[in-house]
Amino acid sequence: MPVAVYVLGAAVFALGTSEFMLSGLLPDVADDLDVSIPTAGLLISAFAIGMVVGAPLLAAATQRLPRRQALLGLLAVFGAGHVVGAVAPGYALLFACRVISALACAGFWAVGTAVAISLVSADARARAMAVMLGGLSIANIAGVPAGALLGQHLGWRSAFWAVALLTALGLAGVLAFVPRGVGARDAARRPRLRAELVMYRDRQVWLAIGTIAFFAAGTFCFFSYLAPLLTDVTGLGEGWVPVVLVLYGIGALTGTLVGGRLADRHMFGTLYTGLGAATAALALIALTARNPVAVVALSGLLGLAAFVGAPALNARIFVLAGAAAPTLAGATVTSAFNTGNTIGPWAGGVVISVGLGYAWTAGLGALLVLAALAGAWLQDREARRGSRAVAGGRPFAGALPRKKVSTQS
Template structure:
């Protein structure tokens, strides 16, 4: 894999750390800025909504900008938003910085997903995306726990400063590793924006986006409320929460690494095997949550299956969006973040039911089951167009490729 791809992954690591780090910082933020914890929780929603809406919007605005300039600009705006957040004493200002950071994150990830495709030969898209998304999985293993420790030791503002600092080597790497100007794949003359947006009328693309969103909703629904399962159901101490999160992150890293080698050539096999296993895993985790050893093993396994299946589906989104070379990454980003926003809401609604803290695990099983039912109605495409490369004419999709 080319070095620029790893430099993009470094930026994704910084952004992933920022996206997830608030879970351990909300009480301190609420106390420092004199708001309730519930009000502080709006920072998480603001970020998710900004990511979902920002991906297609920012990608549309930046579709004809030089790639290096765009990626560098998004990273620097993201860093500046964290600096502003670190120094403010106003909750509304902090809220605004989270929206700005989310927009920058969305724009960067949308372009990075498309850029990753152009950095590797055809047929290696899955491996390229595995490297890129490993930035997010490493964030769950090291970045988020590290941010929690830093916030506990030095205050929540120190974590914001640390995320901003992480952006600097990523920005330097983009400046040195991504070619300046327009490459062959960025040449003008590609399809019009209206043509690229029209790809969203293709049933198969919408189905793949929906499948990715449902699997990601299941993932983030349970991950968001994993802490009470660890402490209440399993009866473990608070520090085991970090252990469980690290195991989930380690599993997710393994999942994208393995699936990255299979998602280009045998995506059907990944979905056919990983989907049912993931479906069984969430209820199994709920039923065995009072057994600490089984709980921790299943947390690792579910992390691996969730990201293997989710990463494969996002790869398929890029394949199905071959006629939208500059917007495909934003479609994949939107699918991911719709799931990340909706999943915790659905999971939270189960906490007041008889299932209690285990409700999110059962909800995740329901979401995966819904995805598999939809997948049953998909017919395999007769041909798989390679992922989009900017500046090329839009391929004409085969009518029979839609379900």
Template sequence: MPFPLYLLALAIFAMGTSEFMLAGLLPDIASDLDVTVATAATLTPAFAVGMVVGAPLMAALARRRPGRSSLLGFVSVFLGAHAVGAATSSFSVLCATRVVAALANAGFLAVALTTAASLVPPDRKGRALAVLLSGTTVATIAGVPGGSLLGALLGWRATFWAVAALCVPAAIGVLTAVPARRVEQHVADGPSLRAELAQLARPRLLLAMLLGALVNAATFASFTFLAPVVTDTAGLGELWISVVLVLFGAGSFAGVTLAGRLSDRRPGRVIAVGGPLLLVGWAALAVLADRPVALLALVFVQGALSFALGSTLITRVLYEAAGAPTMAGSYATAALNAGAAAGPLIGAATLGTRAGNLGPLWVSGLLVAVALLVAFPARTVIAAGRSSEVLR
């Protein structure tokens, strides 16, 4: 894989740390800013909504700009948003900084996905995506648990400052290693923005986006609320939150790595095997969450299955959006984050029910079940053509 891909992954590591870190910080933020945990949890969908809106918007605005300068600008805005968030005492301001950071993250990821696809042969998009997503999975292994531990020791604001600091080497890496290619000629020779947006009317592209959104919604519905499951349901101490997040991140890294080797050639195998296992895993986790050993094992397994399945579906989005060379990355980003926005909101709605802390886990299982029900009857539609053989 080209070296610039790994530099892009470094920046995505910083952004992934920010996107996922709230899972271990929600109780601290809620207490400090005098809001409920459910209210504090809206920071996650606020970020995700910014990503959904920002991905196509930022990608469209960046079409005629050099990729390197666009990426550098997005990282700089991301850094500034975290500095403001770390300093504020207002929940409303913090929420606004999350939206701004999300817009920057969305723009960066959309351009990075498009850049990554252009750096490798057409049949290796899955491998390139796996390298990029390794930044996110390493964030869940090291960045998010480290942020959770830092938050437990020094407060949640220290974690926000740490993310801002991570953006500095990421920006340097983008500036020094990403090719400074001009895109005007590429845009002039390629399809118009209207033609690229028209790709969204293709049923196979919409189906791949819908399935990716549902699986990611399932992931975020539970991941966002793991902290109370660890401390209340399983009865473990706060420092165990970091251990659980490390295990989830380690599983996600394993899942993305495996999927990266299969998603280009055998995506159907990943979905046909991983989908049912993921469904059973969420139900098992809901039933066995009060048993620490089972909780720790299942969190690793669910991290692996969630990211293997999710990254495979997002790879299919890139294939199906081949007719939108500058916007394909934004479609994948929007699909991922539509799920990330919806999942925590649905999960939060169950916290006040009899299911309590286990509600989000049951929601995750339900969302995966819906994805499988949608995918099964549509398998013949998706399987038409090599680039759309999602279930073959």
């Protein structure tokens, strides 16, 4: 695996810390800005909305820019958004900063995944995606709990300053290790954006998008409100919040490493395993929400299960459209995940607002991930019927031709 791929994964650590850290800071943010916890939870949705919109827009806007230059510019904007957010006097400005930072994050994901895929061979793409996702996993192990600790001892704004510093380090890493001419060889052969849009005529692409969105919505419906669930329902002290986040992150990192290797050989088997186990974990959390031992253990299991399937969910889009739509493939993955990340906190907030309680965020999450499991089964059935030149469970063996997207074998 090229060093540049690991550097991109390290930069994702800063992005992932920002995206997920509010799950451990919601009570503090709500108290400081004088809003309810569900309203504060919309800051997570705000980031996700920016990712949904920003991924395709910035992928298109940076299509002809040098890849390295685009990565550097996007990281700079992301860091600046956190500096402003750290000094924001009210909820409205913080909300706007979250959206702007998310736009830059989305652009980095879209360009960064395309760069990572371009640097490896076809049979290593899921592993390259696993490295990128590994940045998110380590963010859950180290960045998110550290953000929660900073918030508890120095105030939630200190976590935003810490992310700004991490982003500066990531920018320096990209500047030092990502090759200047990365992607330049393929730039002239890159299809026009209008030609890439043809990928959206294929229902398998939409099945893959829907599967990702339901999966992300289910996990984020629960994860966004993990801190108040632990303190208000399970009865643990707030000092346990970083501990549980670390356990979730350890599970996520383990799942990413395992899932990245399995997905390159057994695409749908990996999806069934990860999504099925995540559904079971969420359902059990809902049923045992008042049992501290069960909730702590199941939170770690959920991280493992969710991230076993995540590399396969990412890689599936590149199987279907990566060769014919190199610009939009990464953007589509990012938008799909963050469509779910937008719906999840909102749906969890609705459940809480109508009085069902925090435990129901896990129950609803289980139903949403179950819908993702059904989506994986539909994709597998379509692949087995030979509707595309990609065999189920053998990723990248039948990548689409570069010039057009075909819906036939």
